[in-house]
Amino acid sequence: MKYFKYNKFLTTIVSVGMKPQFYIHIITVFKSIDKIILFIGLLACIFISCSKELERPNYYMRAQINDMDWSADRNYGVAQLDYDYTANAHYLSIWSQTENPLIDGIRYQISISVNLPVAKGVYFFNNNGSIMAANGGVSGAVNGWKRNGTEDYFIGHSINGHIDITSLSKDNVGGKFEFVAVIPKSSSLGGNDSIVIKNGEFLVPINLVSGKAWEGPK
Numbered sequence: 001m002k003y004f005k006y007n008k009f010l011t012t013i014v015s016v017g018m019k020p021q022f023y024i025h026i027i028t029v030f031k032s033i034d035k036i037i038l039f040i041g042l043l044a045c046i047f048i049s050c051s052k053e054l055e056r057p058n059y060y061m062r063a064q065i066n067d068m069d070w071s072a073d074r075n076y077g078v079a080q081l082d083y084d085y086t087a088n089a090h091y092l093s094i095w096s097q098t099e100n101p102l103i104d105g106i107r108y109q110i111s112i113s114v115n116l117p118v119a120k121g122v123y124f125f126n127n128n129g130s131i132m133a134a135n136g137g138v139s140g141a142v143n144g145w146k147r148n149g150t151e152d153y154f155i156g157h158s159i160n161g162h163i164d165i166t167s168l169s170k171d172n173v174g175g176k177f178e179f180v181a182v183i184p185k186s187s188s189l190g191g192n193d194s195i196v197i198k199n200g201e202f203l204v205p206i207n208l209v210s211g212k213a214w215e216g217p218k
Helices: 002-015 020-054
Strands: 060-065 068-071 077-084 089-096 106-114 121-124 138-146 153-168 172-182 194-210
Touching: 060 106, 089 194, 106 153, 138 172, 138 194, 153 194
Parallel strands: 077 194
Antiparallel strands: 060 068, 060 194, 077 089, 089 106, 106 138, 121 153, 138 153, 153 172, 172 194
16 A cells, blocks of 8 residues: 555656656655654553553542541551462452551551452451451451550450452452451450441552462452
8 A cells, every 4th residue: 555655646746747866755755754653653552551550549448436537548558368278269358557546546457357269249247256267257357556555455356247349350459348346355445345447448459469379350
């Protein structure tokens, strides 16, 4: 097609009496323009591809803890996948990190474990205190640090609740959660206080994978 196009152009030039040297120069210019257009097109493709690679979702993990707004620090809500060879599937753990206390003077962290093949769906917590089944166990926990005092650490395990995984990809996992956790009597807070977690939602990156490579949901 290019040969036909250039020769048709030559025929037109010859018919109007232009010198051969001139139309040869014109053909060279046209070929150069084609190369420039091709080069620009390649640059555009590379730029679009790089832009897509640089795109990163706005990750978050947030909830209300006893009616106080809580959120994990930026980039400190993460997911971990551990491959279980009995189930031939990856199990899910979600962790969070915060540096600042809420208005009650306590710094909270929320974690959730799902010892089932990771997939979209609703999973109800079924732990018994700190005990959770290695296969089929689902639980939530709240870690806390009081602002003052030497024995300031406590952990509350879920007594009900669920996690709803609504999105899952090779790179991240997202969804909603809510549960009630109870602080045991042995804690520094006096014991058996309830921590109510509601309106929990998350979209976190899968930063850690063990046992076998994770290629995304099947």
